[in-house]
Amino acid sequence: KNQVEQSPQSLIILEGKNCTLQCNYTVSPFSNLRWYKQDTGRGPVSLTIMTFSENTKSNGRYTATLDADTKQSSLHITASQLSDSASYICVVNSNYQLIWGAGTKLIIKP
Amino acid sequence: SAVISQKPSRDICQRGTSLTIQCQVDSQVTMMFWYRQQPGQSLTLIATANQGSEATYESGFVIDKFPISRPNLTFSTLTVSNMSPEDSSIYLCSVEVRVGGELFFGEGSRLTVL
Numbered sequence: 386k387n388q389v390e391q392s393p394q395s396l397i398i399l400e401g402k403n404c405t406l407q408c409n410y411t412v413s414p415f416s417n418l419r420w421y422k423q424d425t426g427r428g429p430v431s432l433t434i435m436t437f438s439e440n441t442k443s444n445g446r447y448t449a450t451l452d453a454d455t456k457q458s459s460l461h462i463t464a465s466q467l468s469d470s471a472s473y474i475c476v477v478n479s480n481y482q483l484i485w486g487a488g489t490k491l492i493i494k495p
Numbered sequence: 496s497a498v499i500s501q502k503p504s505r506d507i508c509q510r511g512t513s514l515t516i517q518c519q520v521d522s523q524v525t526m527m528f529w530y531r532q533q534p535g536q537s538l539t540l541i542a543t544a545n546q547g548s549e550a551t552y553e554s555g556f557v558i559d560k561f562p563i564s565r566p567n568l569t570f571s572t573l574t575v576s577n578m579s580p581e582d583s584s585i586y587l588c589s590v591e592v593r594v595g596g597e598l599f600f601g602e603g604s605r606l607t608v609l
Contacts, residue, residue, distance in 0.1 A: 416595065417595070419597065426602075426603070426605070427602055427603070428499075428587050428601050428602050429538070429587075429598075429600050430600070431597040434596070434597055474537055474538075478595065481594075481595060483540070483598075485537045485538050485539075486537060487536070487537045488537050
């Protein structure tokens with residue numbers, strides 16, 4: 386069964402600290418992997434899309450990694466800001482079918 | 496990119512009534528989707544809105560409950576029919592500017608059914 390699992394479910398860190406969110410998937414075939422940021426009460430916004438051949442991709446303070454062999458991805462946030470408080474959702478594209486993770490709720494405290 | 500406007504942004508409705516949500520895109524797009532996000536959950540695809548033909552529904556969703564219109568390449572509506580409290584969710588319109596590319600989402604319509 387195609388599944389995307391994210392951990393932790395929630396995370397609280399202090400402003401300025403770094404954090405890493407995890408995404409494990411059992412999806413086949415694999416087309417690409419996406420990370421979305423969803424602020425409370427808003428629609429999701431795309432952070433990155435990674436294909437099979439891409440190991441690392443950065444978008445400002447966000448860096449996503451992909452290990453297609455172990456079927457794992459991570460999203461690293463550097464020097465966190467209060468505005469990073471949101472849910473981060475990992476999504477795997479399998480032949481144009483999107484498999485959505487449950488998300489990690491990140492809270493940044495001042 | 497694409498800018499998506501959804502209306503209403505939120506509504507409180509009575510059980511048994513219906514509500515129509517509108518989605519307007521600032522450019523012509525081929526692929527338009529409707530998602531549901533129940534409280535504390537991730538997104539679930541309801542259907543793909545097809546221009547000029549019937550929508551394609553995912554398992555668990557039916558046209559009688561969630562009729563969809565797509566009269567042109569920039570506009571779509573989703574109706575939630577005969578609502579019950581279990582329909583309380585955020586409903587999101589989404590578009591794909593190029594096939595397989597990133598999805599752009601509207602702000603969502605938060606529906607509460609009493």
